[in-house]
Each structure stands twice: as structure tokens, then as C-alpha cells.
Amino acid sequence: MSSLSNKRIILGVTGGIAAYKSAELVRRLQDAGAEVRVVMTHAATEFVRPLTMQALSGHQIHTELLDSDAEAGMGHIELARWADLLLIAPASADFIANMVHGRADSLLATIYLATPAKVAVAPAMNQAMWAHPASMDNIATLRQRNVNVIGPDDGIQACGDTGPGRMEQPDTIVTTVGSLFANGLLAGKKVVVTAGPTREALDPVRYISNHSSGKMGYALAEAASEAGAQVILISGPVNLAIPPNCQLVSVLSAGELLEASLEAADGADIFIAAAAVADYRAKAIAAQKIKKQDAGMTIQLERNPDVVSTVAAANSALFVLGFAAETENVEAHARDKLKRKKLDAIIANDVSRDDVGFDTDNNEACWIDADSTKTFSKRSKTQLARDIIEHMVHRQSL
Ligand code: C5P
Numbered sequence: 001m002s003s004l005s006n007k008r009i010i011l012g013v014t015g016g017i018a019a020y021k022s023a024e025l026v027r028r029l030q031d032a033g034a035e036v037r038v039v040m041t042h043a044a045t046e047f048v049r050p051l052t053m054q055a056l057s058g059h060q061i062h063t064e065l066l067d068s069d070a071e072a073g074m075g076h077i078e079l080a081r082w083a084d085l086l087l088i089a090p091a092s093a094d095f096i097a098n099m100v101h102g103r104a105d106s107l108l109a110t111i112y113l114a115t116p117a118k119v120a121v122a123p124a125m126n127q128a129m130w131a132h133p134a135s136m137d138n139i140a141t142l143r144q145r146n147v148n149v150i151g152p153d154d155g156i157q158a159c160g161d162t163g164p165g166r167m168e169q170p171d172t173i174v175t176t177v178g179s180l181f182a183n184g185l186l187a188g189k190k191v192v193v194t195a196g197p198t199r200e201a202l203d204p205v206r207y208i209s210n211h212s213s214g215k216m217g218y219a220l221a222e223a224a225s226e227a228g229a230q231v232i233l234i235s236g237p238v239n240l241a242i243p244p245n246c247q248l249v250s251v252l253s254a255g256e257l258l259e260a261s262l263e264a265a266d267g268a269d270i271f272i273a274a275a276a277v278a279d280y281r282a283k284a285i286a287a288q289k290i291k292k293q294d295a296g297m298t299i300q301l302e303r304n305p306d307v308v309s310t311v312a313a314a315n316s317a318l319f320v321l322g323f324a325a326e327t328e329n330v331e332a333h334a335r336d337k338l339k340r341k342k343l344d345a346i347i348a349n350d351v352s353r354d355d356v357g358f359d360t361d362n363n364e365a366c367w368i369d370a371d372s373t374k375t376f377s378k379r380s381k382t383q384l385a386r387d388i389i390e391h392m393v394h395r396q397s398l
Helices: 019-031 042-047 050-057 068-072 076-082 093-101 107-114 127-131 133-144 170-180 215-226 254-265 307-314 330-340 381-396
Strands: 008-013 035-040 085-091 118-123 153-156 162-166 190-195 230-235 246-250 270-273 280-282 301-303 319-326 345-350 362-369 372-380
Touching (some): 008 019, 008 076, 019 035, 019 042, 019 050, 019 085, 019 170, 035 050, 035 107, 076 107, 085 107, 085 170, 093 133, 118 133, 118 170, 127 133, 170 215, 190 215, 190 254, 215 230, 215 246, 215 270, 254 307, 270 307, 307 319, 319 330, 330 345, 345 381, 362 381, 372 381
Parallel strands (some): 008 035, 008 085, 190 230, 190 270, 270 319, 319 345
Antiparallel strands (some): 280 301, 345 362, 362 372
């Protein structure tokens, strides 16, 4: 089930250069399973044509408050009632001020006043306008009224300034919106997730590692947190933002990962081992940079500890989910690992493909436990993570 399945979202677009991103936002929301209707202010139509939004959303665009045709179809009160969420992105400084004062001078403003739905805004404005006390006060007021404020992002702005004020990226908006419908499936549970590669030093400048991006592990940490769990994310070196509400423990080597995992797993309910742990480390780490020689070189390696099976053996009540990245006989190898490492379940995925698995945004996977198998067709790692969490709760009555 997608994160926004069966969710009805009114996307309110107000006037600002970021309005061009709302075209992509429509698609991303739909990809996540939402039904989207677009309401634009007049100023927004100066930046992006209603026809574009109509083609993308597949529905008539609503712009006019006093439009007898529109009112005969889905009028403003009906629209306001229809929605599960009113998402205003971009929300201009002017529109935010309008919301604070409860003005009903546009269709979108009227829907805001009339809707019983959740409301979220993704502000977009120049950094100085955002920093102005009037904007800060307005945002604080909206927060007090339980309006969810998403972003803004920090960076270079269309006007050439740099700072906070850019509309948050569509993908981040969709993830945040998904979390507004968070399910509480893991409320009160402590979840530990390992993610990313490990690095095994050879000398002060070189190491053995692998291509793991950490994306799957981070998506799982985020999904567990969305589901209400207390999450400890133990991560090797990756280039990813810490998911909201997760406690990050950074590690480098498998040895450090093991130590951090044993500590975090104490008192935890679930351990998810998504890290790609190096199987070997150098027998001795050279104190100085190893000099090249004309002849070849042999480096003595020794086995690393198996983190997930050590953690599983030390914590009998813990639910342990492992990962098996395979290039052939995926299911058979994964089932073998499930037994050998004494895991409760394992996610098998094929890393021989270019379009899924290592270092991509998508994944296709198979859940395997002692007496069942479930295949998850190709989808975003964010979505797959949510689906895995939901399936885990369902399978284990956690
Ligand atoms: O044996 P293999 O590396 O394929 O097993 C993968 C699973 O085992 C993953 O869940 C991975 O996080 C875990 N693992 C581990 N410690 C190792 C090697 C793998 O925890 N040294």
C-alpha cells in the first residue's frame, strides 16, 4: 500500500517562482497514491499555466471563488470537505499573512477557512522576507493552529540571495506529507537500524569498502520513525541527511558497528540490519602510508565479526530482520542466510541489476521468513521501506 493511498489532497498553489515545482509535486503526490485536485491563486497562474496543472492532475483547475460552472461541479465548500489534506505549496509570504488573518478573498483562502482537513504549507520567499519578524510571527501563529510547516529549504534563491526561503524539494514534501498520516504501527517500540557501508582501514589513507549508499537503511529508519518508533540509526559513512526524529550513531569499521549495535540493541524490540558490512579487514593496519613497489602486493585479511548474528544471539527477544544482497539464486541464498544467521526474517534483493539495489533510488525485494515469502515489486526505497515495516508488523503481531 502506498504512503498516500486513498488520500485526497488539494494542492494550493500561490504566486511565486517556486510554483513551477508544484507541477512536479502533483506527479510525486500521485506516485505516492494520492488523488490530487489543484487550486491556484491568480498570482500563481502568472507563474505556471493552469493547463499544465490540469494535464498533470487530470482534473479541472480551480481558480475562481465566484464561478458558477465550478460551483455546479465541485464547489468550494464541497472541495474543502472532500480533502484529507490541504497542502499549500508554494505558500507565499502574502498568502501566509492572509491565512493568519482569516481573509476569504480567494478560492484557496476560502477553502483554508472551510476545510476540516489537515493543513500543511511549504513556504517559499526571499530569505530576508522569511527572516522578517512579521513572517516569523505569522508562521508561529499557523503552527499554533496546527498548520504543518514544511521547510523552507536553505540555499541559492531565484533572486540570487542565499539562505532559508526556497520551497522544500517535492520529494521531501511528499515524504513529510506521508508522515502526517503516520500510522502509529510501531508506537512505543525501540528500533535499531544499521545502514551504509563499513570502511576497513589498510593504512592512514586507504581502506576497503563497498558501493552501499545507505539509502535503503535510511529509508527504513525513516519509515520506522514515521510509524511512531524510537529509532537509533547506526550508520557507516554515507552522504545522506539524518531522517527526522532518528538518533544517529556514526561508525566506520565493522568492529565499531558491532560495538554500537550491541549497545543499542539492549532493550530494543526490532533490529534491522541493512548495513553492507565488509566481510574482511586488514590483519594489521599500517601505521604509515604503504609505499608502492615494483612487484605486486599481498595484503593479509581476516574475517570481520558477523554483526547481525552476534546481535541476534545476544538478544533472544529481539525481532531481527536481515538483508541479503545477491547476484544469483537470490531466494535460495537468502533463505540459507535466514537459517544460518538465526534471523526472524530477511529481505532479499538482486544487486546484479542496474535499475534497483545498490546506489539507486528504487528497489525490488522479497520478504522471507520461516514459513512465508512476499515479493515487493519495484518501487522507491522510501515506499518499499514503509511497505516492509507494515508487513513486518502484520507478520509478527508486533
Ligand atoms: O552474509 P551477508 O553479508 O550476505 O549477509 C547480509 C546480512 O548480514 C545483512 O543483514 C548484513 O547487515 C549482515 N551482516 C552483518 N555483519 C557482517 C556481514 C553481514 O551484520 N559481517
